[in-house]
Amino acid sequence: xxxxxxxxxxxFIFLCTAFSFYSFAQADLPCDKDATxxxxxxxxxxxxxxxxxxxxxxxxxxxxxVTWKYEKSRSxxxxxxxxxxxxxxxxxxxxERDNSTVNLDGVPFNKxxxxxxxxxxxxxxxxxxxxxxxxxxxxxxxxxxxxxxxTSILPSGVNHELFKSWLDKVADFIxxxxxxxxxxxxxxxxxxxxxxxxxxxxCRNTCSEEEFKTLWRFVSYYLQQEKGLHNLLYVYNTSGDFxxxxxxxQRYPGDDKxxxxxxxxxxxxxxxxxxxxxxxxxxxxxxxxxxxxxxNKLFAFGETGYEAIPYANWWTNTLLKAIGDNKxxxxxxxxxxxxxxxxxxxxxxAPYKGQVSxxxxxxxxxxxxxxxxxxxxxxxxxxxxN
Ligand code: BMA
Numbered sequence: 001x002x003x004x005x006x007x008x009x010x011x012f013i014f015l016c017t018a019f020s021f022y023s024f025a026q027a028d029l030p031c032d033k034d035a036t037x038x039x040x041x042x043x044x045x046x047x048x049x050x051x052x053x054x055x056x057x058x059x060x061x062x063x064x065x066v067t068w069k070y071e072k073s074r075s076x077x078x079x080x081x082x083x084x085x086x087x088x089x090x091x092x093x094x095x096e097r098d099n100s101t102v103n104l105d106g107v108p109f110n111k112x113x114x115x116x117x118x119x120x121x122x123x124x125x126x127x128x129x130x131x132x133x134x135x136x137x138x139x140x141x142x143x144x145x146x147x148x149x150x151t152s153i154l155p156s157g158v159n160h161e162l163f164k165s166w167l168d169k170v171a172d173f174i175x176x177x178x179x180x181x182x183x184x185x186x187x188x189x190x191x192x193x194x195x196x197x198x199x200x201x202x203c204r205n206t207c208s209e210e211e212f213k214t215l216w217r218f219v220s221y222y223l224q225q226e227k228g229l230h231n232l233l234y235v236y237n238t239s240g241d242f243x244x245x246x247x248x249x250q251r252y253p254g255d256d257k258x259x260x261x262x263x264x265x266x267x268x269x270x271x272x273x274x275x276x277x278x279x280x281x282x283x284x285x286x287x288x289x290x291x292x293x294x295x296n297k298l299f300a301f302g303e304t305g306y307e308a309i310p311y312a313n314w315w316t317n318t319l320l321k322a323i324g325d326n327k328x329x330x331x332x333x334x335x336x337x338x339x340x341x342x343x344x345x346x347x348x349x350a351p352y353k354g355q356v357s358x359x360x361x362x363x364x365x366x367x368x369x370x371x372x373x374x375x376x377x378x379x380x381x382x383x384x385x386n
Contacts, residue, residue, distance in 0.1 A: 028296075030259050032220075034230045038179075038382040039186040042125070043233055043259060045381045046298050050327045053369035055125065055376055057087025057332035058350050059303075062115040063107045066338040066352045070111065073118075076336050076352040077372075081365040085350075086376035087330045088119040089303075093131030093142060095173055096166035104131050104141070105335065109173065116177055120185045123377025127188035127235065127332065128174075132166065134201045135159040142200050150207035150215050167219065171227035184231035186382065190302065191219060194264050195251055197239040209251050216253035233259040237302045238288075240265030240280070245287045260329070261292040262302035271311050271318040281322035289326050301331040305349030309357045315364035 028044035029035075035043070049055070058077055061084070063069070065076035077085050090112055093104035102108050116126050134140035135153055153163035177185040195212065198205040202212070223229045236258045242248040252258065265284060267277040285301065292299035301323065306314050323331065336348035351361045364370055 030233055031256050032224055032230055032232065032234075034224070035233075036184050036186070036230050037384070038183055039231050039233060041384045042186045042381050043298070044384075045379060046125075046329050049371070049376075049379055049381070050299070050329045053371045054301075054323065054328045055086035055330035055371040056365075057089055057125075057127065057330045058085040059089035059091070059332060059335040060105065060107060061085050061088055061336075061350075062118065063111065064338075065336045066346070066348050066355075076348075077350050079353045080351050080355075080358050080361055081372060083365065084119070084122065084124065084373035086371050086373045087125045087127060087332055088116070089127050089129065089332050089335075090116060091129045091131055092170055092173060093129075094133070095130075095169050096132050105337070113173070113176060116185060117179070119373075120177075120179060122373060123379075123381065124373050125188065125330070125376065125381065126177075126185060127190055129190045129193050129237075130170065131200075135162055135166075140201075144201050145199065145203065145206055146201060147206050149201040150211050154211065154214055155218065164222065167222050167227070171223055171229055174223075174229055174231070175227070177231075184229075186231045186233065188235050188260060188300075189232040190235035190237050190262070192216065193237040193302065194239040195237065196241055196247075204251070212251045213253040217257055220253075220257045233298070235260040235262055235300070235302070238263045240284050242284070242287065245291045248288050249291055255295055255297070258295075258297060260298035260300055261288055261295070262300040263288055264303035265301075266304055266334075267306035267314075267318065271306070271314060278318060278322045282324050282326070285323065285326040285328065289328070298329050299327065300329045303332050303334055305334045308346040308348060309351060309355065312356045313360045314357050315360045316367075317360075320364065320367070 028047045030039060030043040061075045061077060065074065068074060075084055091103055094100045094102060095109060120126055131142040133142060134144035134146065134149055136146060136149065151157055152159040154160060174187060179185055192202040194200065195202060197203045220234060223232060234257060236252055238248055240263050263284060265281050269276060271277060289299050333349040336350055336352065338346065338348060340347040351358045365372060
């Protein structure tokens, strides 16, 4: 071999090695090293999709709407747009109770399983939250704020064994979620949501930063190592009350335990009189988005909405502006419960046929940046190589 050939060959080998190191470092992989191939594919495909636009999500979308319950293949969003939401939110609150068959909002767990499978089979994305009761029992629910509750479920805490039995129930449910080829359905798991608020037993006012991080790390260890679940992408979710990126990350349990960063923020005032929601949400998205970007993680607007959407142009004139050009994977709207027995008011967040914001929602649907299920399905989010 001539000197020249040797140099060229050496250079070629060097470049190949450097390139493979570079691709490894750049690879978009979930924090669970043993994640299933569909879960890995979802993670990297969501990364790419966020550059094109954001998916629309709706809580309990297939279970009920403002005027109906459990009608096959129905969804209020589909009634209005002809298409399903791209993201389906479900909640496991109540699964921890003995012999419970329904969640805290009355959705039967066996129906929920079917809905999750349906959405996944069509190409949609599933996210699960968990409004777990307080481990102290006595009718104390997720909204109990007894100080020390988190401490009590940590290893060596008085409620630790009980909490593990709850995680067993969660794991049983999640491991029963299978696609048509028997593959585990990937789930964006959002436990301990709104963790910086002051209304749930896992919130900021009830435990220290270290206790919260330990809890998170324990849950992820237990579900992955003890229960063998490798179809979860872990979603860190604060409430919308942070003033800086540092504050948003105060209880962040570590890059090795989180796949997606997110927060929740709702509209409470009148968007026609006050643009605070647009400005504030936009700045929260910028701060949290910067954190996600620096950490090379997925990013989403975990929950939002304007109860009963009394403003006809809320979708294009408020929500769209609030999101602005922030690169989020999805925005999830809360559930369409209908008339609430607890206060006599309408409780819903997505429009239904005839609702005042229906036309604006169709405009929102048609925008090139919004992604509903048909478009999400075309992306084949669970396969490699697209
Ligand atoms: C709240 C309300 C409640 C519900 C809870 C958990 O925002 O919708 O009615 O029980 O979420 O889904």
